[in-house]
Amino acid sequence: MHRHEDCRQLLNSLSGYVDGDLHQELCDEIELHMKDCENCRIVVDTLSKTISLYQTSSEPIKVPDEVRQRLFHRLDLDEFLNL
Amino acid sequence: MNSEQGQKPYSLDALRSGDRAEFASIVEAYSPMIYRLGLKMLNNPQDAEDILQETFIKAYRNIGKFYGRSSVSTWLYRIATNEALMSLRRKRPEAVSFENPGLHESEPQEPLQIVDWCCMPEEEFLTAESRARLDEAASRLPANLRVVFILRDIEGLSTRETAQVLDISEMAVKTRLSRARLRLREDLTEYFGQLVEEE
Numbered sequence: 573m574h575r576h577e578d579c580r581q582l583l584n585s586l587s588g589y590v591d592g593d594l595h596q597e598l599c600d601e602i603e604l605h606m607k608d609c610e611n612c613r614i615v616v617d618t619l620s621k622t623i624s625l626y627q628t629s630s631e632p633i634k635v636p637d638e639v640r641q642r643l644f645h646r647l648d649l650d651e652f653l654n655l
Numbered sequence: 656m657n658s659e660q661g662q663k664p665y666s667l668d669a670l671r672s673g674d675r676a677e678f679a680s681i682v683e684a685y686s687p688m689i690y691r692l693g694l695k696m697l698n699n700p701q702d703a704e705d706i707l708q709e710t711f712i713k714a715y716r717n718i719g720k721f722y723g724r725s726s727v728s729t730w731l732y733r734i735a736t737n738e739a740l741m742s743l744r745r746k747r748p749e750a751v752s753f754e755n756p757g758l759h760e761s762e763p764q765e766p767l768q769i770v771d772w773c774c775m776p777e778e779e780f781l782t783a784e785s786r787a788r789l790d791e792a793a794s795r796l797p798a799n800l801r802v803v804f805i806l807r808d809i810e811g812l813s814t815r816e817t818a819q820v821l822d823i824s825e826m827a828v829k830t831r832l833s834r835a836r837l838r839l840r841e842d843l844t845e846y847f848g849q850l851v852e853e854e
């Protein structure tokens with residue numbers, strides 16, 4: 573049986589866990605805990621999903637042409653605009 | 656010649672001696688990442704443009720002090736994050752507490768919302784409303800958490816690079832990233848959880 577106290581302690585490690593950043597021992601402990609704790613499994617799954625949503629929604633941005641022109645002008649680099 | 660992953664090689668000597676063509680190629684190569692950082696930090700295209708201009712003006716003025724010990728991107732990110740935080744401090748001083756991020760920084764908040772919304776159809780996550788909700792949630796993070804989250808999860812910097820940009824320890828990066836992610840999860844659960852329950 574898991575204890576609520578364990579959930580609170582593991583919470584600190586979940587971000588490292590989803591990054592694959594933790595020692596094997598702590599990973600095993602989290603995985604064992606999740607087998608018995610549906611709430612923590614949901615937190616881990618929705619945490620991973622949250623991160624992946626931000627990563628996939630951040631496509632490369634093109635600087636708008638007029639912003640780029642104003643930037644080069646402000647830096648006195650107009651002669652390099654069309655290179 | 657120096658080079659960074661995915662970027663054109665540049666000459667540190669030429670840069671430091673004030674070669675304008677070399678500086679123009681650095682501006683060209685790095686302006687998209689600086690503009691995106693400004694957009695994500697300040698949520699406003701005009702402010703992002705100001706950050707972009709100020710970053711390269713300061714970079715040009717201080718190029719003589721850049722010795723290549725960090726990468727060009729780390730150096731530019733450092734200037735840009737300082738500019739963004741200063742801009743936020745001017746606009747909303749209460750939202751920026753970088754030097755004193757709180758007494759309970761290492762204590763995560765307890766998750767309040769336990770709804771499994773991962774199973775939603777993928778297209779539900781891609782709507783304009785969902786994307787707006789993602790931006791809104793990120794803009795609600797306190798500045799000291801938001802900047803870490805943007806550098807790590809959006810710009811894709813490593814923990815070490817993020818620590819170098821912000822001049823904080825790697826442990827502080829991990830702690831702030833964890834707090835930022837948990838807050839965002841909480842915020843998104845409020846929104847996506849409701850959609851799941853409506854279905």
